[in-house]
Amino acid sequence: MFVRNRAGIGAFNQFVERAEAEDLWTELSNLDKRYRLQCPKCGRKFWVEKKLIKTSNLDGSFRGFRCPENGCGTIIKWEK
Secondary structure (H helix, E strand, C coil), X not given: CCCCHHHHHXXXXXXXXXXXXXCHHHHHHHHHHHHEEECCCCCCEEECCHHHEEECCCCCCEEXXXXXXXXXXXXECCCC
């Protein structure tokens, strides 16, 4: 796990504190389920990143995340 700047260090410290009270592997599994997507078209797995956000050309609303695989172009909707 790579941590950047003060905000990242603070978030990491909170993660470690929670991990002490909870099962660390369960928490990591939950993060993987929340922030790692799989493209239904090409099957590539990828982490949610700001640069992959796709918005509507009409109103700028959030549509999902673009698959980063070259030539795929599939938009994966965000599910809560």
